[in-house]
Every structure is written in structure tokens, then in C-alpha cells.
Amino acid sequence: MLKPVRTLVTASLLLAGSAVSAAETVKLALIDPLTGPMAAAGQPAFEHLKLEAERINANGGLNGAKLEIVGLDNKVNPQESLVQLQKAINDGVQLVTQGNGSSVASALITSVEKHNRRNPGKEVLYLNYAAVDPAFTNERCSYWHFRFDANADMKMNALTNYIANNEDIHKVYLINQDYSFGHAVSKSAQEMLKQKRPDIEIVGNDFHPLAKVKDFTPYVSKIQASGADAVISGNWGQDITLLVKAAAEFGLKAPFYTYYGASSGVVTQLGDKGVDRIYQINEYYGDFEDPEMAKRQVEMYEKTNWDFYYLRLSTMLDMLKAAADKAGSTDPKDLAKALEGLSIETPTGEVTMRAEDHQIQLPMFISVMKDGMKYGAEGTDYNFHKVAEIARDDVTLPTTCRMRRPN
Amino acid sequence: MLEIILFSLLNGILYGLLLFMLSSGLTLIFSMMGVLNFAHASFYMLGAYFAYTLGMHTGFWAALILAPILVGVVGSLVERFGLRRVHVNGHVAELLFTFGLAYVIDELVQLTWGTVAVPYREPDYLREPLFTLFGTDYSIFRGVVILISILMFVALWYLLKKTRVGMMIRAALTHGAMVGHLGHNVPRLFMLVFGFGCALAGLAGVIGGPLLATEPGMAATLGPIVFVVVVVGGMGSLPGAFYASLLIGLLQTFFVAIDASVADILGIFGLQIDPYGEVARITLANLAPMTPFILLVLMLIFRPRGLMGELEP
Numbered sequence: 001m002l003k004p005v006r007t008l009v010t011a012s013l014l015l016a017g018s019a020v021s022a023a024e025t026v027k028l029a030l031i032d033p034l035t036g037p038m039a040a041a042g043q044p045a046f047e048h049l050k051l052e053a054e055r056i057n058a059n060g061g062l063n064g065a066k067l068e069i070v071g072l073d074n075k076v077n078p079q080e081s082l083v084q085l086q087k088a089i090n091d092g093v094q095l096v097t098q099g100n101g102s103s104v105a106s107a108l109i110t111s112v113e114k115h116n117r118r119n120p121g122k123e124v125l126y127l128n129y130a131a132v133d134p135a136f137t138n139e140r141c142s143y144w145h146f147r148f149d150a151n152a153d154m155k156m157n158a159l160t161n162y163i164a165n166n167e168d169i170h171k172v173y174l175i176n177q178d179y180s181f182g183h184a185v186s187k188s189a190q191e192m193l194k195q196k197r198p199d200i201e202i203v204g205n206d207f208h209p210l211a212k213v214k215d216f217t218p219y220v221s222k223i224q225a226s227g228a229d230a231v232i233s234g235n236w237g238q239d240i241t242l243l244v245k246a247a248a249e250f251g252l253k254a255p256f257y258t259y260y261g262a263s264s265g266v267v268t269q270l271g272d273k274g275v276d277r278i279y280q281i282n283e284y285y286g287d288f289e290d291p292e293m294a295k296r297q298v299e300m301y302e303k304t305n306w307d308f309y310y311l312r313l314s315t316m317l318d319m320l321k322a323a324a325d326k327a328g329s330t331d332p333k334d335l336a337k338a339l340e341g342l343s344i345e346t347p348t349g350e351v352t353m354r355a356e357d358h359q360i361q362l363p364m365f366i367s368v369m370k371d372g373m374k375y376g377a378e379g380t381d382y383n384f385h386k387v388a389e390i391a392r393d394d395v396t397l398p399t400t401c402r403m404r405r406p407n
Numbered sequence: 408m409l410e411i412i413l414f415s416l417l418n419g420i421l422y423g424l425l426l427f428m429l430s431s432g433l434t435l436i437f438s439m440m441g442v443l444n445f446a447h448a449s450f451y452m453l454g455a456y457f458a459y460t461l462g463m464h465t466g467f468w469a470a471l472i473l474a475p476i477l478v479g480v481v482g483s484l485v486e487r488f489g490l491r492r493v494h495v496n497g498h499v500a501e502l503l504f505t506f507g508l509a510y511v512i513d514e515l516v517q518l519t520w521g522t523v524a525v526p527y528r529e530p531d532y533l534r535e536p537l538f539t540l541f542g543t544d545y546s547i548f549r550g551v552v553i554l555i556s557i558l559m560f561v562a563l564w565y566l567l568k569k570t571r572v573g574m575m576i577r578a579a580l581t582h583g584a585m586v587g588h589l590g591h592n593v594p595r596l597f598m599l600v601f602g603f604g605c606a607l608a609g610l611a612g613v614i615g616g617p618l619l620a621t622e623p624g625m626a627a628t629l630g631p632i633v634f635v636v637v638v639v640g641g642m643g644s645l646p647g648a649f650y651a652s653l654l655i656g657l658l659q660t661f662f663v664a665i666d667a668s669v670a671d672i673l674g675i676f677g678l679q680i681d682p683y684g685e686v687a688r689i690t691l692a693n694l695a696p697m698t699p700f701i702l703l704v705l706m707l708i709f710r711p712r713g714l715m716g717e718l719e720p
Contacts, residue, residue, distance in 0.1 A: 035522040037624045043523055178693065208663075209696055214619040214628055215422065218663035218695075221414040224543050238524065242620060250414075251536060251544030268526045273534075 025066040026330045028053075028095045028127075028320075029088040031081050031108070034073040037211045038237040040264045041100045044306035045129070046071045048313045049097075051300055056317050062324035067317070076100060076211060078107035085111055089124060094332045097316070099130025099149070100237065101210075102181040109136060112144050116406075125332040127320070129312050132259075133180050134188075137359035141401035144332075146339055146358045148316040150283065152181060152234065152259075154397055156188040158364045158390040159257055159281045163230065164196040171203045173228035173254070175219060177239055178207035185234035185259070203228050211238060216246035223247070228254050236260040241269055248273035255279060262286065262384050264307060267369070267377045274382065278369040283348060284311035285367035286383030287374065290347045297375055307377050315346050315360075319353065333406075349392065357401035364390045410541035415664045416657070421549060423656025424556035425618070428611035429629065430636040430648045431563060432604030438580050438643025439600050441498060442490065445505040448630030449512035450605040454478045454612025455621045456520055459527035467530045471555075475609040482605025486598045509626065517623045524622035552614045559610065560649070567645075576600060580643070635699040639706050641716020650714055655699050662695035669694070 030049055032042035049069045057066050072088060074081040081104045088096055098108055108126055116123045126145045128136065132152040136145060150158075163169055174189055176182030186205055193200050203226040206219060213219075220243075223231060231254050235243055240260050247256065248270050261280035270278070288294065297308040323338035324330050340355040351362040367384035377383045433447045458467075458474035465473065485508065493504045528534075529548040536544035567573040579586045579596055587593040612625075619625065636655060640647030668690045694701075706713060 035517065035623070037524075037620075037622060040523040206692060208692070212628070212696055214625070215418075217418045218415060218660045221411055221418070221543065222664055222666075224414075224541070225408070225411045238620065238622070241524075249534065249544070249546055251539065251542070253542070265524060265526070269528070271531075 025068045026062050026095065027068050027070050027088075027091070027093045028097060029070045029072055029084075029093045031072045031074050031084045031088070031096055031098045031104070032100050033076045033237075034071055036075045038076045038100060040241070041237040042073075044264055044304075045099060045310055045313060047304040047306045048300065048308070048310050049317070051303065052314050052317050056321050059321070060325075062321055062330050063328055065324070065330050067320075074098075074104060076104060078104050082107055082111050085124075089115065089122075094123065095125050095127065095320075095335075097127040097129055099128065099310075101179075102131045102133035102136070102184075103179050103210075105131030105133065105136060106140075106180065109140065109142050109145050113142050116144055123332040123336075125336055127316055129310065129316055131181070133184050135180070135184075137357040138400045141357045141399070141403055143336065143358075143403055143405050146336075146353060146360075148312045148319070148353075148360050150362060150364055150395060151359060151397075152184045153188045154395050155259055155281045155364065156185065156192055157397060158395050159232070159366070160189065160192040160196055161390065161394065162281075162366050162388055163193070163200075163232075163257060166230075169197075169200065169230045171201050171226070171228045171230070173204040173206075173223050173226055173231045174202060175204070175206045175208070175223070175231060175233050175235070175243065177210045177235055179210050182207055182210075182234055185232070189232050208239075213239065214242065216243045217250065219243070220246045220250050220252055223254065224250065224252055230254055231256045233257075234259045236263060238265075241265040244274065244278055245269045248277070257281070261369070262309060262367070262377065264309065264378065267380055267382045270369070271380070271382070272371070274369045275371050276368060279366060279387075280368075280384060281364060281366050283315075283362055283364055284309075285365045285386045286377055287367075287370075287385050288347070293347050294375055301379070311346070311348070312360075315344075315351060315362075318346065319344055319351075351392075354399075356403065357399040358403075359399065361392055361396050363392045364395050366390070410543065411664050413540065414543060414545075415660045417545065417549075419657035419660035420653065421553055421618075421656070422660060423653035424553060424560075425611055425615050426629075426632065426636055426656055427649050427652035428556060428559060428614075429608055429633045430640070430652055431645060432607035433633055434637050434640065434643055434645060434648045435576075436601055436604040437637065439576065439583075440494075440597055442501045442505065443634075444601075444604075445502065445630075446485075446508040446512060447505075447604070447608055448626040448633055449509045449516075450478050450482060450608040451612040451615065451629060452516060452623070452626040453481065453512065454609030455527060455616030455625065456516060456525070456612075457609065458613040458616060459520075459525050459621055462527070467533075471610075471613050474613050475606040478609025478612070479602040479606030483598050483602030485605075486601035490601070491594065491598075509630075513623060513626060520623075522623060524620050527616045527621040529617040548617065552618065555610075555614060559607070563607075563645075572599075632699050635703045639699075639702055639713055641713030644713065644715040647713055647715030655702065658698045658702070659695050662691045662698055665691050667691050 030046055033039050034042045053067045053069050061067055072084040074084050105128055112124050112126045128147045130149050132149055134151045134153045137147055174186050176185050240263050244256055255277050257279045261278040300308040322344050323335050323342055327334040327338040339353050343350055343352040349363045351360055354361050365386050366388040367386050370385040372381055373383035429451055436444050454474050457477050458470040461473050462470040493500045533548040534546055537547045537550045538545055575591055636648055636651045640651035
């Protein structure tokens, strides 16, 4: 007797809810370090999202709804992130995004899964733009998690292909942050180099504490003494800036092959000493040819004082809009369904959200720091210049994910 | 191997000297006024930020002089209008006051200079190599830092041992009341020592900013280590603080450089305490950030008065 009534009430509440949100705003909460040593990774993402949300809203928003970005500071701390997630949920936020730190991402995935199981009808969608531990789209894959960045293995796949073709490299040094992501980078570097260039010797494999080291000079002395002719590092935030700064100061000749070498601060800190020495694997590069993108780069730096670094955030919002328009709804459940297998055109080519594991498939680029660029990073003349493009099919890797979908 | 030892030695000494510049002020203030200044590292941070802002107008060298003076003035004002009033309520109140002050300075720095690192760098010509050994450059700036630290150490020694003010300070350390009865203005002396200690921290900030990173977290990272230096060296002992700074500087650098695990080290002594390798597998490099605190714990257990301290803490 009671059951149909309850269903009816829930249904009408749901209808009312979606009707209201369609007419008004959809909130997307960014849970990332906005203060502290890693803020230089979170702040530009926040500004980027806000700027791109304006563009999305000017083009009709998410299925007519206005997109609003909320910033929540987690200090790269998993516990703090869960508090912020709960706060966001209490405020009625159903879309969250996070990128900095796979340790945080891991906690968020578990928590979002649990929340969605217990609160049907109030699902939360987690859009991951930079936490690249491969596990999240393999053994730990989740229906409510979508990754808009290539994972650590995909990046390493592309990077080692490039290194394997460089006959001058015989000794490689690995230095990474001591947590799941850093270990994933180190492991895949060793495996892939062994397979592609068995003659390359790994002369060092260091792990240092995350966001704690201020003085990398002892590590640099070690690298120098090892005789390495290339360094691979997945460091991000302050850990990459200070690492390459120390290396430049001590005149380390070996080039750095990095995941995040173009992070904010690197160009300013290194100046001349970074030229031809810092390589980066990313979905974007500094001297991107498209005039429309150049305009956006300049606009973002003028307005926010941060560089246009996270193209994947623009891609993420574009895909979210495409999914919302396709589904005719902004309900997370409909969005998730529409995102699966969705393809859109981006300035770098077509990208697809693979339905199997919710891992984006996209082309990648290797770029190197150069002087005298038309559009310099951080108000300088330095920026990252493309040296190689890796096609989507050469980036992709199979998945072991066995997705459990809600009925 | 030789190059690792040589450069670890140079880096360790440099880091140690920087620590000493910070801890000398702290230990002076502590031995004189009995105040464990929790905000000491915040003055170090202020030094770096002041030098960054001043440096944009005056250049690096003028900022090197002006910023510590400015920090010293701020420190004196804090003592004159804050600490002196709190002093009547005892040591706990003073401790709480400096604790709160550290937070206030942290917040003010974030409000003024933002939450991310500022691009504070040494001038370009100081980034050139001073000498090159085994293919590794040692920048002029690092040489300058070592020189400044040694000059500061000599000046401090001269001030304390050879001047009238130094005599008063040394007398006030042990017999504060007596110095007062002899007609010296002890509160003013306190203010000057507090300001001077803060200025030393500010100087450390001016040279530590470009060396490490100028960001709002810099006080929080170095603060605890400075306390370790003071405790390990012996509360209130300047020579103790000097040796403890160098010890911690060298330990931290060498631990990173040595590629060995705890098990390897124990193995040398023929010990096999951890057959499953759960704990002993930890490498010394991973232990490096912990070494000051391990030293602190060991010191408090086995020699509570520190290396050269005269008093039990």
C-alpha cells in the first residue's frame, strides 16, 4: 500500500529536482590543493575551470543549465578530501572533479561508490582530470569514475617509445614521489624500457616523500654520480619545480623526461638552464598552432596570471556539455550513460571516452622547453615546443577492467 | 663515490649553517628570556618575503641588509607591545602567545603574497658556477651563502664575547635580576635581543628563500627542525646549536646519498632482527626527513641536557 505512494513521491521529487536544475545551475566541485605547497597545481586548474565554464555557459550551458564551479581545498590530504566531498554532497553538488594526487583519487572513488550505493537517485559523478594511477581504470575501475587524462602507463608507453628511438641514451635514472603514483611510474618505466631497449641500464631508482623535500641537491649529486644520460620523473607540483631547479643549479647535463615538466613555476625558476633539457609528455604543448587556442592561452594568462596548461579540463567540460545535450538532462545517472563511448572533436584531434573502463583515449605529444617562443609561458619567452606526436592508437593500452554497471 | 661524499659534505655544511643562523636567534632568546619562540620560523619566512618584495625595487644586495633589519624591527615591536605584556602572566601565556603569532604571520603572508610560491631568485650572475668538480657546478650563490654564514658567526661571537653589550647579555643570561639592580635597563635589553634574534632568522630567510622555496609553507617545514637543533644542541647553548645544526645538516644529506637500507646497516654489525624484512627494508634515503626527529627522541632519552647544555630542559 505504502510502496507505490513512496515511489510516486520519490519520482515527483526527482522530476521536480531535475526541472529546477535544468532551469538553473549545475554545480561542479573541484576538490584539490588550493593552499599549501601543492597549490600551484590546484589553483591554475580552478582558474581554468572557471574560465572555461564561462565559455560553456555562453554556448548554452549544460543542456540549458548554467555551470558553476566551486573550489574546495583538500591540501592533497585524503581525509580532508572526504570531508570536502561530504560538504559538497550536503550542498547538493552531484558533480565533483579532482586531479592532484592518486592517493586522494583512491579515497574519493571508494567514497563515491559507497555514497551512490546507499543513496539511489542522488548519485554523484567523479570526473578525474589528472590522477593517473593505472589501477583506477583497471582492477579498481568504477562506473561513477571517468578519467580525462591518459593514465601513467599510457604516458610511459608514449615516453619510452620516444626514448627507445634515441640511440644516445644508455643509462636512465628514475626519481619519483613515494606513493602509489610514483611507484606506478617507476614500475612501468622499468618494464617498458626492458622490453623496448634491453641495453638501457637503470642506474638509479629513487623515491622521495611527497611534497616534503625542499632541497633536492643530495638527489642531484646522486644522479650526477650515477652517470645517467637521461632522467625519468613523474613528479608534479612543487616536487618537479624544485627537482629541476636543483638539477639546473648544479649543471646536470642529462635531460629530464617528465610527466609534468611544464608545471607552473618551472619556466620561471629555470630560465636558460631549462632549454633543451626539460621534456614533457602531455596532451598539449606550449606552442600549439591553432590561433583560436593561442587566443585562449593569452586570455587566460591576462585574466588569471596562470598559464593555459590543462587542455584536458577544457576537453572534460566540452564532453560534459556534449553528454548533457545528448541525454537532455544533467542528472549524473544520465550523464554517466551518455559519457560512455562518447567521442568529440578537440583542437588536438578526436577523443573518445572508452566505455569499457571510462579511460579517455586521446593523442599525446612530447615537447621540450625552448627559448624565443611566440607565446611564452609565465610571461617569459620560454615555452614548450612539440618534438613528437603520438597517435591515439599508439597511446592506447588494453584494460583488465570488469565494470559493474547499475541496473 | 668521492664526488658524492664531497658534494654531500658541501651541501650538508651549507644546510647546517642555514639551520644555525635560524637556531642561534632562537637559542639566544630562549636562554635570555626563557621564551620558546614558536613564531621564530615565521620570522624566517618574513625575511624571505620582505627580501623578495624589497629586491624588486632595491636589488638583491640592498635587500640582504634591509630585510633582516625590517624583520628585526617587527620582532622588537612584537616584544615591546605583545610579549612584554604577556610576560607577567608566566611562561605558558608566552608560549601560547608565540604559538598564536605564528598562525597570524602565516595567514598574513598568505593574504599579502598569495598561497603559492613567489618567484624569488638570486641575481643571474650569482647563478654562474663558482667552480666545477666532476662535472658538477657549484654556484657562486652557494659560496656567498657559506661566506655570509661564517661572517655572521664571527660577528655574533665578537658581539657576545668582546663588546659591552655582549657582556650585559651574557650577564643577563644567568643573573638577570642582578643586572637590573646594577641599573641596566633589562627590559630594553630583552627587546633588543628579541629583535636581533628575529633579524638573524630574517637573514636566514633572505638567503634560504632562493635556496629552497619562498612559499607560505616554508615556516612550517623548517620550524620543527629548528626546535630539534636547539634541544639537541642543549637549551640555551650557542656552540651546542652550532654543532647540532651541522650534525643534522650532514645527517640529512648523507642519508639521501647513501644507497642502503636499514637491514644493510644492521647487517654490517651482524644483526638480523627483522627476518621478514618489513621494517628493515626501509632505505636510509626514505629515513632522511625523519633523522632530526629520531635524533631528538634519542637525545631526550639518553642525554636530556643536549650536546652542550648546562640545564635540564
